[in-house]
Amino acid sequence: MAHSGIDVLTMGSNFWRLLGGLWITIRIALVASIIGILLGSLLGILRTLPNRPLRVVLRLYLEFFRIVPTVVLLFLFYYILPKQFNLNLPANQVATLVFALWVAAEMSDIVRGALQSVSTHQREAGQAIGLNYWQLQRYVLIPQAWPLCLPATVNLLTRVVKTTSLLMLISVMDVINIGQQIIEANNKTDPNGVFWIYGIIFLFYFLINYPLSRWAKHLTQHQLEATHL
């Protein structure tokens, strides 16, 4: 093959442009995860309260984000925010918002599950020494629930990273969108470039996600061993 197309990667600033796109992808994933985890933890705690209407509302919030595919969520916010709420956000902020709300929904369920699995015994022991509601959370429940949440949270992070591939759909200048621009610009001279560009993007995603999923697996195994003792 005289022209394998690999030079598309090395030509000009192409590789640096791809890395720039990757950085935008990572930044959105990171910001959305941080906001989502914080908000989701709060919602998760609220879902353990004895307040029934609140629980129902938060449950509906979770189910909505579980049922509607993320692609659809992106378009919902992308189209509806400016139209109904007159809120004209740039695409990458819309995406950050959607991902954060989605992460918060999933996180709320992880946190609720973990809090409820901390035994009632512990809860009562805390109440018996006179802790109030937030003290009980702060000193007894959260420290015990936190390690239980960790594997599922890391797993959620890998899902967030994979979901960032959808950013291009609402024309965020992410790594995939930039990759497509490079492919189009070089299509005449380098028809095989498509293979290398998608190949390198594939690799980028794998390199970010593989360590995360290994970590999640490690944490899960650790937990299994701990609970079997």
Add this chain to the structure above:
Amino acid sequence: MSTPLLTVSHLEKSYQKTHILHDISFDLDAGEVLTLLGPSGSGKSTLLRCLNGLEAFQAGTLTFAGEVITQKAKQWQQLRQQIGMVFQSYDLFPNRTVLENILLGPLKVQKRSRETVLPEVEKLLQQVGMRDYRDAYPRQLSGGQKQRIAIVRALALKPRLMLFDEVTASLDPEMVRDVLTIIRQLADTHQMTMLVVTHEMDFAQQISDQVLFLADGRIQEQTPGPQFFKRPQTSRAQNFLASMDF
């Protein structure tokens, strides 16, 4: 004099670095009941599991019915049809009825015909008082009933040796007697060769031809049953019996 049914000589067993069984040697004649007594953690279960191929051992030889056991998977699979084992936790297959649990071995492993096996199994079920439960699922049975079925499941293969590992340890007191009676009948009327691990000292005294006393993974003494319970040879065994209120 005939050769023993089972000969264990110089058996050594360790898990990674920890040595569990040291230089275990004994004979078991056909028709004999040997009980294995000893404090918790002394290695009784481990020894039984070695005799059924559930654990590999590092040194020593097992001879069963004149045949040296080479620890090959294929050979164990054959031998297990002649060496039945019953566990503390019964472990019936939850998705199969009582009858199916019992028939799997004779029909699938031994490839015998249903017509010949069924009458035998019904007789066994009758003997353990479980005839009316043949179509029940394990979840519908009490612990004692499950354990009786587990015993029948092992016996249905017509084994020449039975291994019992604390089969009454997780049963309610009322259930214990039923199960022990079944094991005693097996010894008395069927002359079944058995190796029994138990914490029920009265039962052990009634049933034992020989007692093997194990502590720290070593055989401390091997003594005929009646004598062991009257006058054990070692002070460790004396202390052990005293601790069991015996």
Add this chain to the structure above:
Amino acid sequence: MSWAIIQQSLPLFAKGFVLTLKLATLGIIGAIIVGLICSLIYYFKLPILTPIVTIYTEVARNTPLLIQLFFLYYAFPILGWRLTASQCGIIGLIFLGGSYMAAGFTGGFDGITKSQIEAGQAIGFTRWQLARYVILPQGLALSVPALAANVIFLIKETSIFTVIAIPELTNTALDLIGMYYHTNEYLFVLVIAYAIILIPLSLILTYLERRVRYGTFGH
């Protein structure tokens, strides 16, 4: 929101609905088959095949479906492999879903208690009989909850097929929006369409989980 606009769009949505169901069904069936085979290879540690399965599941699980589809649709033709968009969609879903299903089955097999396996060995089962009478029935029953979650997940993933212009539900809605700009109406129908598929399905799957667990383990 206008009912007339919604009504006019329904025939197109119905087509997308059917296509979504069809592609998802084919993809999920394929994924279950691939996943089961991989998990059995993994469970029995078959030589040569085990490392291949491990590499496949790690690659498939750790990369987005969207890039997998782009590869199939845009990059594979360069190797002389030309597939229709729908074929790419189904293959992509099987590739991704197979790894998820494999993990689900593996979790089920790992959940079988050691004592059940020993009980089978103790009555003289061969390796194959042990698989047939203990490992498969119990492992499959234990993996049902994970498989059910994967089914829901994979149905939602079909929405990504829009990137290679397969006219499933999401693509239908986006096309309509592009042509007629009735954003609210079309997005509303789209969300309802997914709800119609997923809400009853997840109720059925929950019921099924309970039935299988009771039928197998009695609690």
